[in-house]
Amino acid sequence: MKFTSTGSLLRLGAAFLALTLGSACAYADFTDREDVSAFVEEIATRNGMDTAPIYVALSRANYLPRVIELITPPTKRGVRSWHRYRSQFLGHAHIEGGLKTWAQYESELRQAEKLYGVPPEIILGILGVETIYGRNTGNFETLSALATLAFNYPPRAELFRGELESLFLLARDQKRSPASYTGSFAGAIGWPQFLPSSVRRFAVDFNGDGKIDFDSNAVDAIGSIANYLREHGWVAGAPVAVRVRLTPGANPAPLIEAGIEPSLSQEQLLEAGIRPLTGSLPAAGEATLVDLETPGVDTEYWLGYRNFYVITRYNRSSFYAMAVFQLADVLRANHDGGGFDTASLKATPAAAHKASKPSKAKPRKAAHKKPARRAK
Numbered sequence: 001m002k003f004t005s006t007g008s009l010l011r012l013g014a015a016f017l018a019l020t021l022g023s024a025c026a027y028a029d030f031t032d033r034e035d036v037s038a039f040v041e042e043i044a045t046r047n048g049m050d051t052a053p054i055y056v057a058l059s060r061a062n063y064l065p066r067v068i069e070l071i072t073p074p075t076k077r078g079v080r081s082w083h084r085y086r087s088q089f090l091g092h093a094h095i096e097g098g099l100k101t102w103a104q105y106e107s108e109l110r111q112a113e114k115l116y117g118v119p120p121e122i123i124l125g126i127l128g129v130e131t132i133y134g135r136n137t138g139n140f141e142t143l144s145a146l147a148t149l150a151f152n153y154p155p156r157a158e159l160f161r162g163e164l165e166s167l168f169l170l171a172r173d174q175k176r177s178p179a180s181y182t183g184s185f186a187g188a189i190g191w192p193q194f195l196p197s198s199v200r201r202f203a204v205d206f207n208g209d210g211k212i213d214f215d216s217n218a219v220d221a222i223g224s225i226a227n228y229l230r231e232h233g234w235v236a237g238a239p240v241a242v243r244v245r246l247t248p249g250a251n252p253a254p255l256i257e258a259g260i261e262p263s264l265s266q267e268q269l270l271e272a273g274i275r276p277l278t279g280s281l282p283a284a285g286e287a288t289l290v291d292l293e294t295p296g297v298d299t300e301y302w303l304g305y306r307n308f309y310v311i312t313r314y315n316r317s318s319f320y321a322m323a324v325f326q327l328a329d330v331l332r333a334n335h336d337g338g339g340f341d342t343a344s345l346k347a348t349p350a351a352a353h354k355a356s357k358p359s360k361a362k363p364r365k366a367a368h369k370k371p372a373r374r375a376k
């Protein structure tokens with residue numbers, strides 16, 4: 001279609017007007033606000049920083065309405081569906097991507113297991129669920145996202161002001177501009193989606209190049225995820241979760257109400273009618289009972305052990321931890337089986353997952369140039 005010159009001009013004018021109006025709404029200046037000034041003064045005093053660069057950074061931060069939309073819980077609670085949730089993370093992209101990443105970073109993953117006790121498949125399970133192995137790290141400018149949440153989302157202002165403070169400290173540590181980070185709408189950064197406070201506390205320079213790099217390759221993410229899990233109590237070699245069934249008439253509700261932290265003894269579970277699908281329950285200490293509901297089908301019940309709880313420290317949801325665990329299980333089975341088996345897409349792992357099974361596969365040559373492996 002050909003436009004007349006008048007038409008083009010009108011369109012241009014409209015576009016300009018929209019841009020100007022859009023700017024007026026979207027680019028509120030945080031530094032005009034008293035609560036923001038109080039925040040700047042407070043964090044500068046606490047951390048021995050100058051206020052001026054913080055003001056400069058915040059004056060360039062944008063209010064992001066989309067961030068508020070995404071963080072706000074829906075007014076109507078959706079129907080929980082484990083099958084729907086699970087299908088987002090156990091498809092071809094997650095499994096094939098996981099096996100490729102495993103092959104590419106085999107030696108780094110093995111090194112992380114040696115140092116932190118966390119097996120490759122669990123590290124990959126988290127990387128896969130978080131960002132599909134770095135493919136999907138988020139395009140929100142972290143500074144703007146955190147400023148928006150810190151100052152325009154009262155329900156969680158305290159948390160996000162803490163993360164915004166951590167972002168300024170992280171930028172200072174790394175000698176980067178606070179505006180140079182990108183990630184999720186909620187301020188999580190890079191391949192492993194660490195919040196700034198977690199980067200500062202748990203990230204490790206796993207390829208030994210002197211900096212934390214969560215943007216360009218998996219190596220620092222691999223070491224950092226393993227370190228995060230170990231610091232949160234990962235037990236090397238212990239099981240994560242095992243599927244169970246209920247004896248007829250058993251009432252799981254009080255067991256589920258006991259909470260996500262493992263507190264149920266094997267005797268309590270057996271007495272309440274919890275049975276293994278086969279064999280006997282693993283003697284692995286206290287457990288939590290996890291119910292995975294899907295409308296129209298029988299609820300799945302699982303016992304989550306200490307390591308399951310540790311995965312929920314990454315993201316406080318039993319659906320999340322179970323997706324990580326099941327993706328990990330499929331990756332391990334395919335890796336040891338020596339190839340990608342599409343039938344596994346439908347498999348539901350039922351056996352207790354021994355977390356530190358040694359890999360039976362022969363080490364493969366990494367496809368990339370290997371960096372020096374040195375953890376700090």
Ligand SMILES: [Ca+2]
Nearest residue numbers: 205209211213
């Ligand atoms: Ca590094």
